[in-house]
Amino acid sequence: MNKKASADKPAAFESISQWYMETDVVIVGGGGAGISAAIEAADAGAKVIVLEAASDAGGSTALAGGLIYMGGGTPTQIACGFEDDTEEMFKHLMMASGPNADEDKVRLYCDESLNHYDWLIEQGVVFKPEYYPHKHTNTPNEAALMTTGNEEAWPFIEHSKPAPRGHKPQIEGDHGGIPLMEKLIASAQSKGVNIICDARALTAIADHEGTVKGIVVRIDGQEQCIHAKRGVVLTSGGFIMNTDMVKEYAPRLARGNYPNGNPNDTGGGIRIGIGAGGNAINMHEGFTCTPHYPPRQFLEAIIVDETGQRFINEDVYHGRLGSAILDRPDRRYYLIIDSRHFEILERPPKGGYSVAGVGDTAEELEQEINLPEGTLVNTLNTYNRFAAEGKDPVFHKAEKYLSGLDQPPYAAFDLTIGNGAFYAVMTFGGLDTLPTGEVLTVEKQVVKGLYSAGRNSAGLPRCADGYASGMSIGDATFFGRLAGQSAAANQ
Amino acid sequence: MNKKASADKPAAFESISQWYMETDVVIVGGGGAGISAAIEAADAGAKVIVLEAASDAGGSTALAGGLIYMGGGTPTQIACGFEDDTEEMFKHLMMASGPNADEDKVRLYCDESLNHYDWLIEQGVVFKPEYYPHKHTNTPNEAALMTTGNEEAWPFIEHSKPAPRGHKPQIEGDHGGIPLMEKLIASAQSKGVNIICDARALTAIADHEGTVKGIVVRIDGQEQCIHAKRGVVLTSGGFIMNTDMVKEYAPRLARGNYPNGNPNDTGGGIRIGIGAGGNAINMHEGFTCTPHYPPRQFLEAIIVDETGQRFINEDVYHGRLGSAILDRPDRRYYLIIDSRHFEILERPPKGGYSVAGVGDTAEELEQEINLPEGTLVNTLNTYNRFAAEGKDPVFHKAEKYLSGLDQPPYAAFDLTIGNGAFYAVMTFGGLDTLPTGEVLTVEKQVVKGLYSAGRNSAGLPRCADGYASGMSIGDATFFGRLAGQSAAANQ
Numbered sequence: 016m017n018k019k020a021s022a023d024k025p026a027a028f029e030s031i032s033q034w035y036m037e038t039d040v041v042i043v044g045g046g047g048a049g050i051s052a053a054i055e056a057a058d059a060g061a062k063v064i065v066l067e068a069a070s071d072a073g074g075s076t077a078l079a080g081g082l083i084y085m086g087g088g089t090p091t092q093i094a095c096g097f098e099d100d101t102e103e104m105f106k107h108l109m110m111a112s113g114p115n116a117d118e119d120k121v122r123l124y125c126d127e128s129l130n131h132y133d134w135l136i137e138q139g140v141v142f143k144p145e146y147y148p149h150k151h152t153n154t155p156n157e158a159a160l161m162t163t164g165n166e167e168a169w170p171f172i173e174h175s176k177p178a179p180r181g182h183k184p185q186i187e188g189d190h191g192g193i194p195l196m197e198k199l200i201a202s203a204q205s206k207g208v209n210i211i212c213d214a215r216a217l218t219a220i221a222d223h224e225g226t227v228k229g230i231v232v233r234i235d236g237q238e239q240c241i242h243a244k245r246g247v248v249l250t251s252g253g254f255i256m257n258t259d260m261v262k263e264y265a266p267r268l269a270r271g272n273y274p275n276g277n278p279n280d281t282g283g284g285i286r287i288g289i290g291a292g293g294n295a296i297n298m299h300e301g302f303t304c305t306p307h308y309p310p311r312q313f314l315e316a317i318i319v320d321e322t323g324q325r326f327i328n329e330d331v332y333h334g335r336l337g338s339a340i341l342d343r344p345d346r347r348y349y350l351i352i353d354s355r356h357f358e359i360l361e362r363p364p365k366g367g368y369s370v371a372g373v374g375d376t377a378e379e380l381e382q383e384i385n386l387p388e389g390t391l392v393n394t395l396n397t398y399n400r401f402a403a404e405g406k407d408p409v410f411h412k413a414e415k416y417l418s419g420l421d422q423p424p425y426a427a428f429d430l431t432i433g434n435g436a437f438y439a440v441m442t443f444g445g446l447d448t449l450p451t452g453e454v455l456t457v458e459k460q461v462v463k464g465l466y467s468a469g470r471n472s473a474g475l476p477r478c479a480d481g482y483a484s485g486m487s488i489g490d491a492t493f494f495g496r497l498a499g500q501s502a503a504a505n506q
Numbered sequence: 507m508n509k510k511a512s513a514d515k516p517a518a519f520e521s522i523s524q525w526y527m528e529t530d531v532v533i534v535g536g537g538g539a540g541i542s543a544a545i546e547a548a549d550a551g552a553k554v555i556v557l558e559a560a561s562d563a564g565g566s567t568a569l570a571g572g573l574i575y576m577g578g579g580t581p582t583q584i585a586c587g588f589e590d591d592t593e594e595m596f597k598h599l600m601m602a603s604g605p606n607a608d609e610d611k612v613r614l615y616c617d618e619s620l621n622h623y624d625w626l627i628e629q630g631v632v633f634k635p636e637y638y639p640h641k642h643t644n645t646p647n648e649a650a651l652m653t654t655g656n657e658e659a660w661p662f663i664e665h666s667k668p669a670p671r672g673h674k675p676q677i678e679g680d681h682g683g684i685p686l687m688e689k690l691i692a693s694a695q696s697k698g699v700n701i702i703c704d705a706r707a708l709t710a711i712a713d714h715e716g717t718v719k720g721i722v723v724r725i726d727g728q729e730q731c732i733h734a735k736r737g738v739v740l741t742s743g744g745f746i747m748n749t750d751m752v753k754e755y756a757p758r759l760a761r762g763n764y765p766n767g768n769p770n771d772t773g774g775g776i777r778i779g780i781g782a783g784g785n786a787i788n789m790h791e792g793f794t795c796t797p798h799y800p801p802r803q804f805l806e807a808i809i810v811d812e813t814g815q816r817f818i819n820e821d822v823y824h825g826r827l828g829s830a831i832l833d834r835p836d837r838r839y840y841l842i843i844d845s846r847h848f849e850i851l852e853r854p855p856k857g858g859y860s861v862a863g864v865g866d867t868a869e870e871l872e873q874e875i876n877l878p879e880g881t882l883v884n885t886l887n888t889y890n891r892f893a894a895e896g897k898d899p900v901f902h903k904a905e906k907y908l909s910g911l912d913q914p915p916y917a918a919f920d921l922t923i924g925n926g927a928f929y930a931v932m933t934f935g936g937l938d939t940l941p942t943g944e945v946l947t948v949e950k951q952v953v954k955g956l957y958s959a960g961r962n963s964a965g966l967p968r969c970a971d972g973y974a975s976g977m978s979i980g981d982a983t984f985f986g987r988l989a990g991q992s993a994a995a996n997q
Contacts, residue, residue, distance in 0.1 A: 023783065023947035024716075114757035170836075225515075263787050263938075266605035289948045292514065294780065296754050299790035322900045324815050342833050345661075387899040389891070393884045400880070408878040409813045447754075456514035457780045 020217035020231040020238055022286040028222040028229070035239035038062045038209075040502045041230050043216040043284050044251030046074020046277075047192075048469025048491035050199040050208075052248045052452075052499030054138065057206035059503035061245060065203070066214040066232050068251070068279045073196040075252055075276040075470070076488055080153040081191020082163055083492065084108075084485030086180040087125065089132045091159050094144035099178035101125050106175035107166055111486070113478025115297055120475055123450050124493055131493050132182070139198040141185040150308045152333065152365070152484070153189040164483020165332045169411035171481075181485040195488070216283065219247060219291040219465070227291055227464035246464045246502035248452065250495055253442035253470035254282025255301070264298035264444060270344045270432055271303060271440030276470075280442075284471040288446040292462045293454040297473040298444030302482050303337040305430060305438050306365045312356045313364065314416045317398055318430065321347040323381065323390025325398070328412040337438060338479035340430065348430035349384055351391070353420040360426065367437040368428035380425040395420055441487070443479075445472040452498025464505065466498040511708035511722040511729055513777040519713040519720070526730035529553045529700075531993045532721050534707040534775050535742030537565020537768075538683075539960025539982035541690040541699075543739045543943075543990030545629065548697035550994035552736060556694070557705040557723050559742070559770040564687040566743055566767040566961070567979055571644040572682020573654055574983065575599075575976030577671040578616065580623045585635035586651050590669035592616050597666035598657055602977070604969025606788055611966055614941050615984055622984050623673070630689040632676040641799045643824065643856070643975070644680040655974020659822045660902035662972075672976040686979070707774065710738060710782035710956070718782055718955035737955045737993035739943065741986055744933035744961035745773025746792070755789035755935060761835045761923055762794060762931030767961075771933075775962040779937040783953045784945040788964040789935030793973050794828040796921060796929050797856045803847045804855065805907045808889055809921065812838040814872065814881025816889070819903040828929060829970035831921065839921035840875055842882070844911040851917065858928040859919035871916040886911055932978070934970075936963040943989025955996065957989040 020026065040056045042049045045067035056063045065072065086092065087101035105125040109116050136142075142159035154161050163181030165171040183191035184198070204210065213234065220229035220240060229242045254260040255274040260282045262269055274280070285295055307313050307329070314330045320343065327339050340348055349371055352359060360370070374380030381391040401407055402417040430436045445467065447455040452466040468474065469491035476486045511517065531547045533540045536558035547554045556563065577583065578592035596616040600607050627633075633650035645652050654672030656662040674682035675689070695701065704725065711720035711731060720733045745751040746765040751773045753760055765771070776786055798804050798820070805821045811834065818830050831839055840862055843850060851861070865871030872882040892898055893908040921927045936958065938946040943957040959965065960982035967977045 021949050021951070023949040023951055114760060115754065263606065269605060286948045289785065322816075325813075387888075387892070389888055390900060393888060397878075397880055397884060401878070409881060457777045458512050458514040460512070460514055 022218050022283065023290040025219040025221040025291050026231050026240065028220050031220065031240050034242045036064065037242040037244065038064045039243065039245040040248060041066065041241055041243035042248045042250060043230060044074060044471065045072030045210055046250065046252060046469060046491065047076030047196065047488050048471070048495030049074065049248070049250035050196065050203050051492045051495035052250055052468060053203045053208040054199065054206060055496045055499035056503040057203065057208050059500060061503035063208045064241065065208060065210040066216050067210060067212045068215045069277065070212050072200050072210050072212065075280060076491060077192045077196040078277055079192040079488060080189050080484065081184050081195045082153060082181040082485035082488065084163065084180050084483060084489040085128045085132050085182050086178055087128045089129060089182065091142045091144050091182055092178065095146040095160050097178050099180070100176065101128065103176040103178065104128065104180065107171060110171055110174055111164060111478065111481030111483055112475065113481050115477045117477065120450050124475055127493065138202040140195060142182050143185045146179060150311045150314055152306050153191065154183050155188055157185050157187055159183050159185065163485050165335055165481065167413065168331045169328050216251065216287060219287055221291055225292050225462065227462065245505045246466055248498050248502050249284040249288050249446065249467040249471045250469045251284030251471050252276060252280040253445065254285060255280050255440055255442050257281040265301050265442055267299070267341050268301045268303065268440040268442065270341055271438040273437055273439040275302065275439045275441040285445050288454055288465065288467055291465055292456050293446045293465060294457040295445060296447045297477055300443040300478060302334055302441040302443065302476070303341050303438065303479050304334040305337045305340065305436055306333045307336055307350060308333065309365055310359050312359055313350060315356060315418045316350050316352045317394065317420060318348060318350050319391060319394055321386065323386040323394055325394055325410055328407065328410040330412050330416050332483060334482045335480055340432065344432050349427040350430055351420065351425060351427050353422045353425050355418065355422045357426065364428065367435050368430055369435050371427045371429035373424060373426045375424045377423065377425055380427055384427050442470060443473065443476045445470060448472045450494065450497060451501045452494060453501060466502045468495040468498040513709050513774065514781040516710040516712040516782050517722050517731065519711050522711065522731050525733045527555065528733040528735065529555045530734065530736040531739060532557065532732055532734035533739045533741060534721060535565060535962065536563030536701055537741065537743060537960060537982065538567030538687065538979050539962070539986030540565065540739070540741035541687065541694050542983045542986035543741055543959060544694045544699040545690065545697060546987045546990035547994040548694065548699050550991060552994035554699045555732065556699060556701040557707050558701060558703045559706045560768065561703050563691050563701050563703065566771060567982060568683045568687040569768055570683040570979060571680050571975065572675050572686045573644060573672040573976035573979065575654065575671050575974060575980040576619045576623050576673050577669055578619045580620060580673065582633045582635050582650050582673055583669065586637040588669050590671070591667065592619065594667040594669065595619065595671065598662060601662055601665055602655060602969065602972030602974055603966065604972050606968045608968065611941050615966055618984065629693040631686060633673050634676045637670060641802045641805055643797050644682065645674050646679055648676050648678055650674050650676065654976050656823045656826055656972065658904065660819050707742065707778060710778055712782055716783050716953065718953065736996045737957055739989050739993050740775040740779050740937065740958040740962045741960045742775030742962050743767060743771040744936065745776060746771050746931055746933045748772040756792050756933055758790070758832050759792045759794065759931040759933065761832055762929040764928055764930040766793065766930045766932040776936050779945055779956065779958055782956055783947050784937045784956060785948040786936060787938045788968055791934040791969060793825055793932040793934065793967070794832050794929065794970050795825040796828045796831065796927055797824045798827055798841060799824065800856055801850050803850055804841060806847060806909045807841050807843045808885065808911060809839060809841050810882060810885055812877065814877040814885055816885055816901055819898065819901040821903050821907050823974060825973045826971055831923065835923050840918040841921055842911065842916060842918050844913045844916050846909065846913045848917065855919065858926050859921055860926050862918045862920035864915060864917045866915045868914065868916055871918055875918050933961060934964065934967045936961060939963045941985065941988060942992045943985060944992060957993045959986040959989040
C-alpha cells in the first residue's frame with residue numbers, strides 16, 4: 016500500500032503481503048442491510064467482520080421511523096383483523112416501483128414476506144398487534160400496524176386491494192428504528208459477528224481476474240487491508256449526504272432541505288462497487304416527501320399551485336405529493352382550508368408550513384396569495400360542486416376526505432420549496448444486483464466476490480411516485496439477509 | 507484473444523501479440539462527433555482510424571435535421587439582421603441545461619461559438635443567410651437560421667435576450683444532417699482519415715495500469731485488435747435503440763414511440779467506456795418531444811389534460827411540452843381549437859394527432875372527450891377572459907399567440923400517449939468527461955488514453971425541459987473536435 020487508496024482503483028490482491036485481519040465475509044456498513052447480512056452469514060458458519068464508519072452501528076435504519084413493509088397475512092395483520100394476499104401485495108409493489116421495477120426482487124420479496132416477518136421475530140423484534148387507523152407518517156403510539164403508502168389512493172386503489180402493511184417495531188412514536196437495530200445488533204453479536212466501528216472502507220481488493228478478495232479500510236488513521244476469503248458485502252447506504260453526487264446523479268433531490276439519513280450516506284460503498292467493476296443504476300431516483308399530514312384534516316384541504324389549479328388527489332402518500340411538487344420545483348404551492356378546519360391554525364403543521372394568507376372570501380384569499388384572478392375561485396367552485404355529490408372526478412380523492420371547502424373564511428398554508436416547508440429526500444440509486452445480492456457489471460455479469468444490499472444497491476424502492484414507508488427498511492433487511500447468505504456460500 | 511470480447515472486460519494490452527492495425531488515434535463511431543474528432547486529430551498530425559458499425563459513416567447526425575446551435579453574432583445571424591451576445595447565449599444555455607448543467611462546457615461552448623462556426627465553414631458547410639420567422643421543427647425551405655428552442659417562451663424569456671441560434675446547413679427542408687455529414691466526411695477523408703465501416707468495437711484494450719491503448723473490434727466476423735498509440739475516442743452515440751438500457755437507465759423515455767437515432771445507438775460505446783473505468787452520469791435524461799407545431803396555428807390553441815386544465819404555456823419548444831407530458835404519461839391530453847383554426851382540420855398535423863372530438867359548444871366538446879363537467883368550460887372562460895386583455899397570467903403564453911378561443915364550434919386533437927401521437931425520444935446520458943473529452947472515473951480521475959464526445963458522453967444537452975434543437979449536434983461537433991485534439995496530443 017504505497018499510494019493513497021481510491022475507490023476507483025481496487026488494490027491488487029497479489030501485491031498485498033500483510034493482512035491486518037483475515038475473515039470469511041467483510042460487510043461494509045452496519046445499518047439494517049449490513050447487520051441482517053451479518054446475521055445470516057454467521058448463521059451459515061462464516062466468520063464475519065462488519066466495518067462501520069460511524070462510532071456505533073445502526074446506520075440510517077436506526078434513525079428512521081422503523082416501518083417495515085410486509086404483508087400477505089402476517090400475524091400482526093391477522094391479529095388486527097386484516098386479510099391480505101401475497102398477490103395483492105405484489106400488484107401494489109409492482110405499481111409502486113414504477114417503470115423501473117425489478118420484478119424478480121418484488122416477486123421474491125412478496126413471496127417471502129411471511130418468512131421475513133418470522134425471521135425478525137426470531138431476532139427479538141416485537142410488533143405490538145395494534146392497528147393505527149389514521150393517515151400519519153408513523154404510528155404515534157406503540158401500535159405496529161398502519162397503512163403507509165398509496166394503497167388506498169387513486170390510481171393505486173383501482174389496481175390492487177389495499178391492506179395495512181407497515182409494521183413498526185414496538186416503541187412509542189416515531190422511533191421504530193431504534194428497537195429494530197438494537198435487536199438486530201444484539202442478535203449479530205450473539206452469533207460472534209465482529210463489529211468494528213470508526214472504520215471507513217476505501218476501496219476493494221481484487222485479484223488479476225477482478226474477483227473481490229478483501230477491502231482496504233482506514234482504522235485509527237491507517238490504511239489497512241482485510242482479507243475476505245468468501246466475499247465483501249457493500250451495505251453502506253445511499254448518497255444523499257454527498258451534495259456533489261446528488262447534483263450529478265439525482266439533481267431533482269437537490270431541492271430538498273432535509274436529507275433523510277446519517278452523515279455517512281455519502282455513496283462511498285456505491286463508488287467502491289463501481290471501482291470494482293459493478294454498475295450503478297436508477298441513480299436519478301429517490302424518496303421525496305413533504306408531510307402534509309398529520310393533521311389528517313389537511314387531507315380535506317385542497318392543494319393548488321401558482322396557477323390556482325389542483326394537481327393531485329390530496330389523499331396520496333406524502334412522498335407522491337413531494338414528487339409531484341419536485342417535478343415543478345419553481346412554482347408556488349398552497350394548501351387551502353376553510354373555517355371548518357381552522358382548529359389547525361392553533362398548532363403548526365408537521366410540514367413546517369407557514370400561513371401564506373387568509374381571506375373572508377375565496378376571492379380575497381386568491382388576491383392575498385397572488386393567484387391569477389378567478390383561478391382559485393374556479394377551482395374551489397368545481398371542487399365543492401362535486402364534493403357535495405361525494406365525488407372528485409377531476410383528481411379522484413377518496414370520498415371520505417371530500418368534506419367540501421365552502422365555509423369561509425379561508426386560509427392558505429405555504430408549501431413552496433424554500434419558504435420553510437419541509438422536503439425530505441433520500442436516494443434510491445445504487446449498484447445493480449441480482450436478488451441474491453451479487454453485484455453486476457454493465458454487461459450483467461457477476462463481479463465475483465462482491466455483494467450489495469440496502470440503499471447501496473438498487474433494490475425494491477425505485478420510484479418516488481409510488482414509494483411507501485417501510486419499503487426501504489423492508490428491502491434492506493430482506494435483501495441484506497440474502498446478500499449475507501450468498502457471500503457465506505461463496506467458497 | 508481466447509475469450510469472446512465483452513465491454514466490461516478490457517483486453518490486457520500486455521497479452522496481445524499480434525495487431526490487426528496500428529495507428530495513433532482510434533475513433534469509435536463515424537457520426538458528427540467522431541468525424542469532427544477525426545478531422546482535428548488528423549490536423550494535429552495523428553494517424554487516424556474511424557471504426558463505424560454501419561455500412562456507411564454519418565451516424566445519427568446524418569439522419570437528423572442538422573440544426574447546429576451557435577450564437578454570439580455569427581455571420582449568418584448578422585446577415586439576417588440579428589444581434590446576439592455570447593453572455594445572453596450563455597445565460598440561456600445554462601437555464602436550458604437544467605439542474606445538472608456542466609457550466610465549464612456551457613462556458614467554453616459559448617465562448618468558442620464563433621470559432622466553431624468558422625471551422626464548419628472551413629470544412630465546406632454552407633449556411634444560406636436567410637431567416638425563417640415561424641415556429642417550426644426545422645426550416646422548411648433552404649434558410650439557415652431559425653429560433654429552435656424556448657428562447658422566446660416563458661420563463662426563459664425573462665432570463666436572457668432571445669436570438670435565433672439554430673443554423674441548418676443548406677438544403678431544402680428537414681435534411682440538414684446530410685450536407686453536414688457529407689462535408690465533414692469529405693474533409694476527414696481529404697486529410698487521410700481511414701474510415702472503416704462494418705466494424706463494431708467490442709471492448710477497450712488497456713495496460714495493467716488501466717491506460718487505454720487500443721480497441722477490440724469485430725470486422726468480417728473476426729475479433730481484431732487495433733493499437734491506438736495516442737488514444738481511443740468513443741463517439742458511438744447514445745442508447746435509445748437499446749430497450750433494456752432505456753428501461754433500466756431512462757425508463758421515462760420508454761414511453762416514446764419514435765426513437766430518434768440510428769439502429770446502432772445501442773450504448774455500446776458507453777458500455778465500453780464504463781468497462782474501461784469510465785463513469786456514466788445523467789443517464790435518466792433525454793430529449794422527448796411531441797411536435798405540436800407546425801401548424802403554427804396550434805400555438806393559438808390550448809392544451810389540456812384529462813382534468814380539463816391547462817398545464818403549460820403552449821408556445822414552448824415541443825421538447826418542453828413532450829417532457830411535461832412524460833411527467834404524467836398515463837393521463838389523456840387534448841389540443842383544443844375553435845372554428846377560427848378549423849382550416850387545420852384539412853391536413854393532418856405533423857404530430858400524428860387524430861381528432862378526438864368536436865362540439866358546437868365548449869360544454870358539448872367537454873362531454874364528447876369525457877372531461878369532468880365544467881372543467882374545460884372553466885379553463886376556456888379563464889383563458890379567453892385574459893386573452894381578451896392580451897395576457898395569460900396563468901401560464902404566460904406570449905401575447906402574439908393569445909388570439910382567444912371563443913368562436914365555436916370547437917375541436918380537440920388527441921395528444922395522449924398511445925393514441926397515435928408522435929413522441930420522439932433520444933438519450934442524454936453518457937460518459938462523464940472533461941471539456942477536453944477526457945473520460946473520468948467515479949472519483950473524477952482521468953482514464954488515461956480514453957476520450958469521448960457526442961451522445962456517447964454527458965455533454966451540453968442535459969435536460970428535456972430546456973433542450974433546444976441544435977444543441978446535440980452543436981455539442982457533438984464542437985466537443986468531438988476537442989476530444990480529437992486531446993487524443994492527438996497524448997504522446
